[in-house]
Amino acid sequence: MRIGLITAAPDHPLLAAAGALLTARGHRVEALDPRGPAGDGPLADVYLLKARTPAALALARSLEERGAPVVNPAAATELCQDRTAMAELARRAGLPFAPTRTADGPAALLALAEAGELALPLVVKSRHSRRHDLVARVDGLTRLRALAEQWPGEPVVAQPYLPSTGWDQKLWVVAGQLFCTRRRSELADPGHTAQPHGPAGFGPGDLPAERARLALRVGEVFGLDVYGVDLLDGPDEAVVVDVNAFPGIRGQAGAPEALAALALRAAAAGSRGSRPLPGPRTAAPADAGPGATAR
Known part of the structure; x- marks a missing residue:
């Protein structure tokens, strides 16, 4: 298989580790810098869209138009760059968005x-x-x-x-596999420096089941396979404050393996002509709840 990386930084730890796994299995991994010419040569079997610049999105769209599978699709990635559109889609789907x-x-x-x-x-x-x-x-x-x-x-x-512990719960999903940690919010009060539950690690096993389900639901709504969800930390009802397409996911054991496996599955699906549709999946209307968007 040939796997293309749409990025200006192929040495990013997640991409580099996933690329090394794929290369060790005999696959060919090629970086495609979105700042340069796209060219019209043979297509790779799948492209991983890590960059989110206008040039990267344009390149991804052109590859999709030529029939190549792109993870995440350009339309879904672009939607996550517009915080107004993000909030509106989340509201329509009934997600608890701020x-x-x-x-x-x-x-x-x-x-x-x-x-x-x-x-x-x-x-x-x-x-x-x-x-x-x-x-x-x-x-x-x-x-x-x-x-x-x-x-x-x-x-x-x-x-x-919104009041919180001063920390955010950073949730990442790669093809349905969940990773998470806590990070101090850059908007927190200066006094909120201590971990709310001590210095111990925070992994998927520490995440309440309803928050895990929420993270997976976000991917369904936004049409994403590799993404991040930021939640306010604390015991209250979950509040989503941001959704990111293809975040860094640094320091998470198993994330490179999950990404490498996803690339191969998407490439195989693309070769059979059955890859995911480019763009957010349609969600059934639901009550706006706490995620109502005021315009």
């Missing part, structure tokens, strides 16, 4: 807050997810005014700042 409001920029949020139409504290994020985008906690109008000056014209989403 309430999300879209605005043309921080200045528009400031006007709403000054008019008493937007409660603080809240979390402000760039609408379009990318490297070095805006993610900030806003406790008062002074901070919001500063963001309006620093990020003029930046489309944003706003979510209420």
